[in-house]
Amino acid sequence: FPFSPEFYYYKALALLNENKHNLCLESLLKGKDLIVDNDTLLSDFYSIIGDCYHYLENNKSSDDAYTESLKYNNQNTFVLNNYSYYLSQRRENLPLAKEMIEECIQLTLETPNASFIDTYAWVLYQLKEYNLAKEQIQKALLLNTNSAVIIEHYGDILYKLGDKKEAVVQWEKAYQLDKTNLILKEKINTQTPNE
Numbered sequence: 460f461p462f463s464p465e466f467y468y469y470k471a472l473a474l475l476n477e478n479k480h481n482l483c484l485e486s487l488l489k490g491k492d493l494i495v496d497n498d499t500l501l502s503d504f505y506s507i508i509g510d511c512y513h514y515l516e517n518n519k520s521s522d523d524a525y526t527e528s529l530k531y532n533n534q535n536t537f538v539l540n541n542y543s544y545y546l547s548q549r550r551e552n553l554p555l556a557k558e559m560i561e562e563c564i565q566l567t568l569e570t571p572n573a574s575f576i577d578t579y580a581w582v583l584y585q586l587k588e589y590n591l592a593k594e595q596i597q598k599a600l601l602l603n604t605n606s607a608v609i610i611e612h613y614g615d616i617l618y619k620l621g622d623k624k625e626a627v628v629q630w631e632k633a634y635q636l637d638k639t640n641l642i643l644k645e646k647i648n649t650q651t652p653n654e
Contacts, residue, residue: 466490472507487508487511502535544578573603589619607637611629614629
């Protein structure tokens with residue numbers, strides 16, 4: 460079915476799961492041109508294009524793809540979350556990151572997502588709004604107590620709030636869940652978050 464964009468999409472998902480990002484992009488870029496009158500599917504294509512470019516460390520192309528995705532579906536919660544999180548990791552355009560993740564949280568009030576709430580907490584952390592970040596990260600932890608990333612972020616927030624002892628406790632919990640995280644091990648050893 461060479462003219463069915465859905466098959467290019469499914470192929471791309473399989474390639475993404477295998478971390479074959481260049482091949483994934485190739486499939487998506489071919490398939491997106493076959494989409495007619497389906498903005499939701501087009502948004503989903505651009506969403507994964509953004510993910511691929513992120514993994515390939517091409518931030519500009521990733522940001523452009525996420526922006527395109529939101530043009531076709533401004534309620535695409537995965538794009539709102541991922542784009543916000545990657546901006547916050549890079550400490551770039553934090554007001555936009557906050558606006559997008561707040562929209563994402565509003566869209567998922569009925570079915571809260573720990574990962575989305577963690578992103579909100581992390582954006583607040585980068586904006587130095589540590590008390591609000593703590594409130595949000597605690598909400599995320601109520602939904603998911605076994606995420607090394609969420610627990611590590613909790614430790615970082617506690618550290619910035621001056622609770623260094625409890626921060627180390629949280630980092631140690633996170634490290635037990637992800638012993639491959641060498642940055643986390645360094646935080647425990649030096650008792651300071653990496654900036």
